[in-house]
Structure formats: structure tokens, C-alpha cells
Amino acid sequence: MAQVPKFTKVQELIYELPIERVMKKDVVKVTPDTSMTELKEILRLNRISGVPVLEGEKLVGVISIEDLIKALVQGDVQAPVRKRMTTQLITVLESESVVEAVKKFAQYKVGRLLVVNEQGQLRGILTGGDITRGLLETISLDYHAEEISRYRAKHIFEDIISDQTSLILRYKVKAKDFKKAGNASSKLKRALDRLGAVPEVIRRVAISAYEAEMNLIIHADEGGELTAELQPEVIRVTAIDHGPGIPNVDQAMSPGFSTAPNWIRELGFGAGMGLMNIKRCADSMRLESTVGKGTRLEIVVFLRQESGEQQTPDEERGPQPS
Amino acid sequence: METRIVNLKEIVGIIGGRILTKQPKFDTEIPSCGASDLMSDALSFMKPGSLLLTGLVHSQSVRTAEMAGLAAIVYVRGKIPAPEVISLADELSIPLIASPYGMYEICGRLYSAGLDPVMK
Numbered sequence: 001m002a003q004v005p006k007f008t009k010v011q012e013l014i015y016e017l018p019i020e021r022v023m024k025k026d027v028v029k030v031t032p033d034t035s036m037t038e039l040k041e042i043l044r045l046n047r048i049s050g051v052p053v054l055e056g057e058k059l060v061g062v063i064s065i066e067d068l069i070k071a072l073v074q075g076d077v078q079a080p081v082r083k084r085m086t087t088q089l090i091t092v093l094e095s096e097s098v099v100e101a102v103k104k105f106a107q108y109k110v111g112r113l114l115v116v117n118e119q120g121q122l123r124g125i126l127t128g129g130d131i132t133r134g135l136l137e138t139i140s141l142d143y144h145a146e147e148i149s150r151y152r153a154k155h156i157f158e159d160i161i162s163d164q165t166s167l168i169l170r171y172k173v174k175a176k177d178f179k180k181a182g183n184a185s186s187k188l189k190r191a192l193d194r195l196g197a198v199p200e201v202i203r204r205v206a207i208s209a210y211e212a213e214m215n216l217i218i219h220a221d222e223g224g225e226l227t228a229e230l231q232p233e234v235i236r237v238t239a240i241d242h243g244p245g246i247p248n249v250d251q252a253m254s255p256g257f258s259t260a261p262n263w264i265r266e267l268g269f270g271a272g273m274g275l276m277n278i279k280r281c282a283d284s285m286r287l288e289s290t291v292g293k294g295t296r297l298e299i300v301v302f303l304r305q306e307s308g309e310q311q312t313p314d315e316e317r318g319p320q321p322s
Numbered sequence: 323m324e325t326r327i328v329n330l331k332e333i334v335g336i337i338g339g340r341i342l343t344k345q346p347k348f349d350t351e352i353p354s355c356g357a358s359d360l361m362s363d364a365l366s367f368m369k370p371g372s373l374l375l376t377g378l379v380h381s382q383s384v385r386t387a388e389m390a391g392l393a394a395i396v397y398v399r400g401k402i403p404a405p406e407v408i409s410l411a412d413e414l415s416i417p418l419i420a421s422p423y424g425m426y427e428i429c430g431r432l433y434s435a436g437l438d439p440v441m442k
Contacts, residue, residue: 178382179381181381181382181385182381182382182385182388182389185385185389186385186388186389186414189388189389199370199391203370203389203390203391206388206389206390207365207389207390209389210365210385210386210389211362211365265360266380267361267378267380267382268359268360268361268362268364268376268378268380268382268383268386269360269361269362269382270362271360271362271363272362273360273362273363273365273366274362276366277362277365277366280366
């Protein structure tokens, strides 16, 4: 998902959105012979502040609450609308973009604009509120779901003050549980998305975690644990099990080498590419194992690549158990 | 052959495909395509947004598509995954398409239509 800054999207929309998309089409109107008393009720019941005045199909004026108040003050409340209306019509074309309306509002300081077609016929009414609502609706169609889901989680690292904040996610992985294979990585991927990580980082972590998870499921006697430690600058994924251990780590790392049973191929794994994939995706990787004790795989992905913190991929091995 | 951007709707037509999941966005543009039955391989060479052709109808093909950020999966040779695989794909919004043709033929058809390989 592209991360377009919200304010330029709004600016774009103001120039692109046609007035007819945001105006109120269902217009309450009065005739020149309507009395001010009737107008009072019309304004009140519809909860509006002004209406256009039409003689048949022809737009002849506009009358507002302000005009009504003046009439009330002058005791002229029985007068017809014709006597108290404004005949200066401030209009915009329905095909024009919202920016034209914004300009008119700034220029004329009216509460509403009359929207007409090329022939001058009334097509709708536009208030400042209509513009705001229209913009928000259009933007939220694109961004609503994405923003809401990200907003809540993203601020964890900003709002919680400490010298160093980590979020640790732990997933238990059951041995040979192929039905659920990928579940842990999938949840981790979703968590990263909610926290607002960049898509490329999410992809690298997801692929590494998935391969690590598959290894636990395929090889570990009793399954193991997949742990992700999330910090603002770095993500550390660790896969730990308690057996059987890898006799020769160098050999395990070589592409194409696999100790997986044959039937794993039916799941599309067991080609001996897993550890290579992880090494390729991660910024750094460490594999330690002792036969009979267990294995520990640590994967590091940096989040702020551009600040020169990138390390060249490296791998160490040692005989220590997890 | 001239390579061009092909969209999902065109692809479904070219391969005689049938959508197994809910209606996808048919105007999704697919920049490239790869074929593999080995998911570790796919994870290694597939590019985000690309199309995967595979005969592996197990849920791991869907997980692979999820992790690698793929646009959609085509199952070849008329193979249909189990219902739980289809619902997993629906949950993740990954379109699954079944094609009656073999892997080789589908590759040929899409390549001839101008769809780029993921490994250029």
C-alpha cells in the first residue's frame, strides 16, 4: 500500500471532485409568494439556514435565516418572500470542481451556493459542510480501514516512554503440525502491518519467519518457539527448539542440502532452500546447535535501512545449546 | 516478444481459468509470473505482486503467497484445493484460480501474451 501523505490527497481532491458529487440534490425551495411565517416553519422543520426561491422552474432569488430575523425585527413577518429575498444570485456550475466553490465562499461570505447547470437551472445547493463531508467520504473510502487499523498499534513506540522499548511476540509451534504451518508467521506479519512497518521489511521478516517456522515443524522433535522482538530500529526473530540438533551446521546451510523426510516435498518444502532464503532476507543470521540438546536460529532485520545501519549478512555457528 | 502489463481478467481468459475464491479485483495489474511446485523456491525468487503457477494445492501455497506478497495463485492441471485452503485464501484476500491446462501450456500461453517472467 502506497503511503500517500493525506494532505496532498485532499488538495488533489479539491481540484478533481466535481461539485455535483458533493452538493445536496434534494433541494427545499420556496416560491416568491410564500410568506415569511411559512418560511420560518420550512427552515425550522428542515433544519436549514436558507433556501432558493423559484418561480416555476426559474431561479429568482435566495432567502435566508438572516432575512427572516430582519423581517421579525421589523414586524414584517406576513410579507411574501418576494419582498425580503436577495436577488443577487451567487452560483456555481455543477460541472466545476470544488475549488471554484471554495473560492466563491471566500469571496462572498454567503452560507450556501446555488448550483446550476449550463442553462442556469437549479441543480442543487452547496454549503461548506457539504464540501467537508464530501471530501472526508471520498478520502475515507480509500484510507479508512487502513488508517484505523494502523493508528491504534503504531503509537506504542511513541507513546510509551522508556530508554528502550521492545514488544515481544511469542508463538508456540507444535511439531509436525502441518495444518497450522504458517500460522505463527502469518500472525507476526499482521502484527508488523498493524504497527506500520514498511512493506518490504514486512516481507523479509515474514519469509524468514515462515521458513524458520517450517523448520521447527519439520525437524524439531517436540516443536519449539518462534519469538519476535520488535524495537523501533530492529526486529529480531528467534526460533528455538530442544532437539534433535544439527550435527553439521555448515552442511545444513549449503543450498540443496536437506534432511527432511521425503513426504515433506508434498508440501512444497524439503528442497534444502530454507536457510538460504532466510540468509538472503535477513540483515544478519546466526545458527547454533548441539546434537541431543537443541537448535537456536536468530534472524535480524533492520528497519531504518537508509540511516546506514545495514550490516552485511553474516553467519556464525557455535556448539552452545539454546 | 513485447512484454506488457497484463491484468487479472485477461489472465483468467488466456488460461481458461475459474475463480475459486470470492470475486477478486479484476483490474489488478500483474507485472510478472513464476511457476514452481517448491514453495521454498517460490519464496526465494517470486516478486511481490506477481502471479504464481503451481500444482501444489496444499495450504502452504497460500501461506507462501501471503508471505511473499503475491497477487494470485493459479493451480494447474485442473487441480482444486480443499475447502479450508480456499477459505484461508479468502481470509487473506488472495485470489485462487483453477486452470485445466498443464503447467507447461499455461506458461507458454502467458509468456506468449507478453507477461514478464519474475526472473529476468
